[in-house]
Amino acid sequence: MRLLLIEDDKLLGNGILTGLRQSGYAVDWVQDGETAVTVTQSEKYDAIILDIGLPRMSGLEVLDQLRTQGTVIPVLILTARDAISERIQGLDRGADDYMVKPFDLDELSARIRALLRRSSGRSLPIIIHRNIQLDPASHLVTRDGMAIELSPREFAILQTLLENAGRVMSRTRLEESLYSWKDEIESNAVDVHIHHLRKKLGVELIRTIRGVGYIVDKT
Ligand code: CA
Helix, strand or coil, rough: CEEEEEEECCCHHHHHHHHHHHHCCCEEEEECCCHHHHHHCCCCEEEEEECCCCCCCCCCHHHHHHHHHHCCCCCEEEECCCCCHHHHHHHHHCCCEECCCCCCHHHHHHHHHHHHHCCCCCCCEEEEEECEEEEECCCCEECEEECCCHHHHHHHHHHHHHHHCCCCCEHHHHHHHCCCCCCCCCCCCCHHHHHHHHHHCCCCEEEEEECCEEEEEEC
């Protein structure tokens, strides 16, 4: 899962970045509204965390730009404690959730999980696919009820494939769910992770669509 963080406060931004990366997300961080609008035109994100008080272009203006471009990505806004009107305006202008500063990082993580769950059309917190279960909160994966150890990147690929069951995911799309733009991308990394996933979860789970990518069939 790849997230965009838009926050001009360096200390807070660093804290959120570190926390979300530890939770296994690929995170890109920009510090002003104009850059945020530019990167969302070229990069693909699963969710956006947007501070309202930003230099050059306010968070509310960024939100307007995103929504008039037709972007349906879930957006969580960050607002100041006394700014109730910002929260109301944000929600009415297309934000999906908000957090009031200062906030708890674990709560932010939980809200992001809820946003990602809703945007993938699930209501159950755990993803169940035949004999496989994946819990995005605890990062636990089981096969026939037995816990399976996955690396954070294997976990991220499996989650993306399961959330999109029935749809072919291109190698590029899977790479995007793994890496933020500061990371080096090894050219065959996705194939290696898929190989490991098949060894751990069974060869029949993930099918290769030659020249296109990978798919987990719908149950
Ligand atoms: Ca700010």
